[in-house]
Amino acid sequence: MPTKKMTVGWIGAGRMGYEMAGRLARGGADVLVWNRTKAKAEPLQKYGAKVADDVSELAARDIVFCMVSTWKDVKEVVTNLLARGKSKPKMLIECSSISLEGSAELREMLDKKGIQYLAAPVSGNAKVIKAGKLTFVCSGPKKAFDLARPFLDSIAVNSSYVGEGELSRIVKICHNVFLGVVTQSLAEITILAQKAGVPRHAFLEFMNQSVMGSTFSRYKTPAFVNLDFKVTFTPHLLRKDMDLGLDAGRKFEVPMPLASATRDLIQSMIGQGWTEQDFATLLLQQAEASGLKLKPENMEVGDGLS
Numbered sequence: 001m002p003t004k005k006m007t008v009g010w011i012g013a014g015r016m017g018y019e020m021a022g023r024l025a026r027g028g029a030d031v032l033v034w035n036r037t038k039a040k041a042e043p044l045q046k047y048g049a050k051v052a053d054d055v056s057e058l059a060a061r062d063i064v065f066c067m068v069s070t071w072k073d074v075k076e077v078v079t080n081l082l083a084r085g086k087s088k089p090k091m092l093i094e095c096s097s098i099s100l101e102g103s104a105e106l107r108e109m110l111d112k113k114g115i116q117y118l119a120a121p122v123s124g125n126a127k128v129i130k131a132g133k134l135t136f137v138c139s140g141p142k143k144a145f146d147l148a149r150p151f152l153d154s155i156a157v158n159s160s161y162v163g164e165g166e167l168s169r170i171v172k173i174c175h176n177v178f179l180g181v182v183t184q185s186l187a188e189i190t191i192l193a194q195k196a197g198v199p200r201h202a203f204l205e206f207m208n209q210s211v212m213g214s215t216f217s218r219y220k221t222p223a224f225v226n227l228d229f230k231v232t233f234t235p236h237l238l239r240k241d242m243d244l245g246l247d248a249g250r251k252f253e254v255p256m257p258l259a260s261a262t263r264d265l266i267q268s269m270i271g272q273g274w275t276e277q278d279f280a281t282l283l284l285q286q287a288e289a290s291g292l293k294l295k296p297e298n299m300e301v302g303d304g305l306s
């Protein structure tokens with residue numbers, strides 16, 4: 001349970017931010033939330049959170065979390081947070097998936113103002129947060145991590161500290177490159193098995209119980225079997241992360257052939273206009289490329305979370 005003495009500001013009540021701030025408020029923290037589209041933050045009041053009209057109201061909070069989309073968005077909201085200059089938080093915890101370079105620029109910006117900074121991206125979607133299985137990967141000064149820990153523990157099942165500076169950013173980028181590649185691979189083998197005659201639910205039941213099954217393959221199973229592509233993570237955000245991975249590959253001179261191919265398959269999906277559903281529509285694209293028209297199997301399959 002977070003200490004009541006410290007107050008929290010929360011920027012961003014999108015799919016992820018809403019659920020994370022909700023856990024924090026339900027855990028007893030004093031949370032003031034700001035979201036560009038205020039109506040999305042308002043339901044958090046039922047958990048005891050307060051909602052701000054302007055992001056600058058959050059500057060007087062002890063700790064401010066940020067969960068928006070891209071580095072450009074992070075820079076904009078943090079600039080506006082500190083614009084009035086009357087007060088400043090002790091620490092900023094930035095959770096969006098952004099580049100190493102963006103994160104370093106943010107650290108410089110905050111250092112100049114004497115604000116501690118923890119880079120703390122996450123693994124898991126909104127449903128994973130609800131199930132209490134989100135994980136943080138953190139970097140920055142160890143003392144910032146120690147100060148943040150009770151709040152992180154109220155949101156997530158685990159927080160790994162990986163070192164100074166922006167190290168957590170590269171860990172998260174690697175994680176999401178893997179997410180893209182694994183999803184494409186799962187789509188390919190599921191369509192291959194189906195075209196050879198195996199129903200998707202039967203194939204995935206075997207895979208999920210095998211040594212190759214994972215929390216991820218289990219929680220994507222309902223989407224693959226019943227074709228429910230309600231968004232958990234958008235194709236645009238996944239393409240951003242694949243691009244971050246390929247940029248990092250260029251910077252560190254690491255070839256990433258699987259990531260490159262997967263990035264372009266995500267690009268094809270976006271180019272065809274498949275942008276408003278979950279990125280798991282990679283399955284539909286793979287089916288089309290294989291001459292298959294998929295139908296929901298309407299089978300009750302578990303997601304391993306609930």
Ligand SMILES: NC(=O)c1ccc[n+]([C@@H]2O[C@H](COP(=O)([O-])OP(=O)(O)OC[C@H]3O[C@@H](n4cnc5c(N)ncnc54)[C@H](OP(=O)(O)O)[C@@H]3O)[C@@H](O)[C@H]2O)c1
Nearest residue numbers: 012013014015016036037068069073096097124125232233
């Ligand atoms: N979804 C996942 O499974 C997942 C998992 C791990 C990490 N992530 C990462 O977490 C971050 C958020 O993802 P999400 O799925 O929650 O996205 P989302 O549902 O699209 O939410 C984006 C949030 O950012 C706000 N925002 C974007 N640009 C802004 C700007 N310029 N100024 C102010 N607010 C702005 C949006 O405000 P409005 O409501 O006004 O649009 C919204 O609150 C991304 O970096 C993503 O890569 C996502």
